[in-house]
Amino acid sequence: MQKRDVVIIGSGPAGLTAAIYTARASLKPLLIDAPADAAQQTTPGGQLMITTDVENYPGFSDGIQGPELMAEFRKQAERFGTEFMEGWITEVDLSERPFQIYVDGGPTISAETLIIATGASAKWLGIPGEAKVPAGFGGNGVSACATCDGPLPAFRNRTLVVVGGGDTAMEEATFLTRYAAKVYVVHRRDKLRASKIMQDKAFRNEKIEFIWNTAVQEIVGTPEEGVTGVRLRNLVNGEEQIFPCAGVFVAIGHRPNTDLFRGQLDMDEVGYLQTSGHSTATNIPGVFACGDVQDSVYRQAVTAAGSGCMSALDAERYLDHLPVEMPSGEEITIEGEHITADRHAIITADGHMIPNDTEVPSDTEVSVGED
Numbered sequence: 001m002q003k004r005d006v007v008i009i010g011s012g013p014a015g016l017t018a019a020i021y022t023a024r025a026s027l028k029p030l031l032i033d034a035p036a037d038a039a040q041q042t043t044p045g046g047q048l049m050i051t052t053d054v055e056n057y058p059g060f061s062d063g064i065q066g067p068e069l070m071a072e073f074r075k076q077a078e079r080f081g082t083e084f085m086e087g088w089i090t091e092v093d094l095s096e097r098p099f100q101i102y103v104d105g106g107p108t109i110s111a112e113t114l115i116i117a118t119g120a121s122a123k124w125l126g127i128p129g130e131a132k133v134p135a136g137f138g139g140n141g142v143s144a145c146a147t148c149d150g151p152l153p154a155f156r157n158r159t160l161v162v163v164g165g166g167d168t169a170m171e172e173a174t175f176l177t178r179y180a181a182k183v184y185v186v187h188r189r190d191k192l193r194a195s196k197i198m199q200d201k202a203f204r205n206e207k208i209e210f211i212w213n214t215a216v217q218e219i220v221g222t223p224e225e226g227v228t229g230v231r232l233r234n235l236v237n238g239e240e241q242i243f244p245c246a247g248v249f250v251a252i253g254h255r256p257n258t259d260l261f262r263g264q265l266d267m268d269e270v271g272y273l274q275t276s277g278h279s280t281a282t283n284i285p286g287v288f289a290c291g292d293v294q295d296s297v298y299r300q301a302v303t304a305a306g307s308g309c310m311s312a313l314d315a316e317r318y319l320d321h322l323p324v325e326m327p328s329g330e331e332i333t334i335e336g337e338h339i340t341a342d343r344h345a346i347i348t349a350d351g352h353m354i355p356n357d358t359e360v361p362s363d364t365e366v367s368v369g370e371d
């Protein structure tokens with residue numbers, strides 16, 4: 001059994017940023033991440049390992065390759081003493097502190113605080129041509145993130161295909177019209193699942209056209225050119241055609257990697273972990289969540305890294321016996337003291353309620369601007 005003050009799960013931008021901060025705070029974090037596994041689409045370093053150019057991460061004016069960026073994150077975390085372990089976490093017991101973390105084929109880890117940075121996975125169609133280069137065209141014309149890849153030169157003034165019929169697909173298609181010559185939304189049914197406002201926006205956009213009752217069967221292309229088209233099948237009459245395009249954006253949703261925490265941590269209906277508005281605390285004191293696993297809205301490397309920093313500061317604060325704000329609005333310390341959401345009372349660990357008198361006596365000098 002290994003005992004740790006801080007355990008981090010996940011080595012994407014969120015987990016590695018949490019590692020940099022907690023390591024610099026001398027908390028000797030242990031970061032555990034799943035091994036490279038083609039079937040499960042995991043690689044240490046997270047989602048950016050399966051992309052090429054990252055043009056929007058601040059600090060790299062010429063852009064940087066995803067794997068190169070993550071190697072730099074990792075080196076920085078190592079420099080301050082982060083310890084790394086490779087393995088799938090198969091179970092966690094968060095019922096009491098220290099928390100128990102079970103690593104597949106590895107030791108059980110006992111943790112005073114846990115930072116969850118397990119990310120989210122884009123849902124894929126599972127069709128030929130979709131896998132990552134060199135098996136398919138993933139990263140060379142196939143993407144699941146328009147914000148990330150839409151502005152790349154390969155897609156500018158070209159014909160693109162977006163697959164899906166929900167809000168994500170409408171958002172991706174609308175965004176891509178800033179760069180593409182034409183965007184075709186391919187949808188399996190004859191109507192959309194997207195909200196009315198998103199549908200109306202897409203219908204009004206002259207650059208967007210819809211191909212109804214149709215499934216993408218295959219993504220075709222060449223290693224030199226990347227994607228050159230998609231094989232479409234009309235689901236009403238069974239007819240097939242090769243439809244020429246320069247890029248395919250799969251927009252059928254994301255799945256947060258949270259099965260492990262089901263029944264223990266509060267989640268929304270899709271499975272994203274719920275955190276406090278002002279901190280990254282989950283409903284269990286001492287468990288923090290950062291990055292895509294708790295963010296269904298922004299899902300960017302820079303926002304993941306930002307919330308990784310927040311988780312690290314929250315964990316440090318908690319280990320320093322300082323109160324951390326919970327999703328309920330209460331603040332809780334490591335000793336189990338609760339400060340009520342209205343901040344008027346403190347409930348001690350043994351159940352006593354004492355007033356939380358925060359009024360400053362009139363004869364106390366307050367220096368303005370001091371933190």
Ligand SMILES: Cc1cc2nc3c(=O)[nH]c(=O)nc-3n(C[C@H](O)[C@H](O)[C@H](O)COP(=O)(O)OP(=O)(O)OC[C@H]3O[C@@H](n4cnc5c(N)ncnc54)[C@H](O)[C@@H]3O)c2cc1C
Binds near residue numbers: 042054
């Ligand atoms: C193709 C593609 C291109 C992108 N391009 C850009 C871009 O240009 N710019 C940008 O800002 N964003 C981009 N993004 C989005 C960006 O990659 C994500 O927002 C970011 O990686 C989220 O970071 P994270 O740390 O939250 O999680 P992730 O990067 O998803 O990392 C999570 C890690 O947790 C591990 N893990 C999950 N479950 C377990 C478990 N049970 N046990 C052990 N380990 C586990 C996973 O293996 C993974 O390594 C792109 C995404 C994709 C898919």
